Amino acid sequence: MMKSAPDYISKNKTAWNAKTKYHLDSEFYDMKSFLDGKNSLKEIELNLLGDVNEKSVVHLQCHFGQDSLSLARMGAKVTGVDFSDQAICQAKELNTKLNLDAQFICSDLYDLPNQLNEKFDLVFTSYGTIGWLPDLDRWVSIIAHLLKPGGQFIMADFHPFVWMMDANFTKIQYPYFNVEDIIETETGTYANRDAPIQNETISWNHSTSELLNSLIKNGLTINVFDEFDYSPYPCFNTMEEFESGKFRIKHLGNKIPMVYAIKATKI
Numbered sequence: 001m002m003k004s005a006p007d008y009i010s011k012n013k014t015a016w017n018a019k020t021k022y023h024l025d026s027e028f029y030d031m032k033s034f035l036d037g038k039n040s041l042k043e044i045e046l047n048l049l050g051d052v053n054e055k056s057v058v059h060l061q062c063h064f065g066q067d068s069l070s071l072a073r074m075g076a077k078v079t080g081v082d083f084s085d086q087a088i089c090q091a092k093e094l095n096t097k098l099n100l101d102a103q104f105i106c107s108d109l110y111d112l113p114n115q116l117n118e119k120f121d122l123v124f125t126s127y128g129t130i131g132w133l134p135d136l137d138r139w140v141s142i143i144a145h146l147l148k149p150g151g152q153f154i155m156a157d158f159h160p161f162v163w164m165m166d167a168n169f170t171k172i173q174y175p176y177f178n179v180e181d182i183i184e185t186e187t188g189t190y191a192n193r194d195a196p197i198q199n200e201t202i203s204w205n206h207s208t209s210e211l212l213n214s215l216i217k218n219g220l221t222i223n224v225f226d227e228f229d230y231s232p233y234p235c236f237n238t239m240e241e242f243e244s245g246k247f248r249i250k251h252l253g254n255k256i257p258m259v260y261a262i263k264a265t266k267i
Contacts, residue, residue: 005181008202009083009108012132015199016084019189020064024090028191028235029066035098039073040066042232042245045126045156048224048263052076055121058146060109061129065091068102071124078102079120081112109133112142119148126156127233127259131163131203134181136214144218147266153220159227159257163205168237169249177207190235208260215264224263229254 005011023029034040041049053075059068062080064087072078072095080102082088088106095102107115110133123143133139143153166173174182182203188195215222230246231239240250248254 005183005202008134008181011199012201012203013083013085015186015201016063016082017086018197018199019191019195020084020086020090022189022192022195022197024064026191028233034066037073039070041070042156044226044228044232044259044261045124045154048154048156048261049122049124052122056118057122057124058116058118058120060112060123060125060143061132062091062104063087065094065102065104067124067126068104069094069098069100072100072102073098076122079116079118080104081107081109081116083108109142110135110138113145116146118146119151120146121148121151123147123151123153124155127158128235129155129157130206130211134178134204136178136206136210137217140214140218140220144220144266149266151266152223153215153262153264153266156259156261158231159260160205160207161257162236169252174205176205178204178210211262215262219267220264221267222262222264224261226261227257228259228261229257231258 024031052071055076057071057076057078059078059080062068062082065080068078068080068091080091085106088104091104105115123146130136160176164172164174164176183200185198185200187198212222230248232245234247236249238250239247241247
């Protein structure tokens, strides 16, 4: 694997710490509805998760915990993990406010085995996650380590095709394959494009084959791999809502994949 920028964790952590404040207050995350009982999980991942009541779940890259706490409301025993200390602080406050019993750990994902000595029925992650990780083999080895025998990995994320495009989806700008660090300066954030913040971030594109082969290599059996021609989030430029809660790039319609979802089982 290529050598990655040594300071990517600190740069990305700074960016996500800055974003957290504006995400909490954004219409995108709609905190009022969430506090009033709305489940933040989307149909795509709910269909794969099924009944999580009484199941132990570790939610990787959980941000400030809406999805983690939604799982807890569904009866799961949840541990949320994120490297942003600001996000984890907010997740803990929400957990207390909602009188739930989720646990939250602030940790770089690759260091998680040193912070968490537990096995889980489910490992869950979703939307905008693996692009922040340079090494998928190492990531899946940690997932396998966290799962009980017969435990399942559930993931929904944006399709790698999406990350090839420029900001307005008019041209291919980035490689499909993981061949370089992608260093960008972002003004605002997907949840509030007018937020008065600017941050440099470092990310990576991962092809479908890289993802699936990492799962296979680390002893996970792939049960489901689905692709969708829409996003459940309006987080890109030039999007339109064509059905309630379903968004596409307006000028591309249903011509491109927007999201994929995976269920895999530890052998």
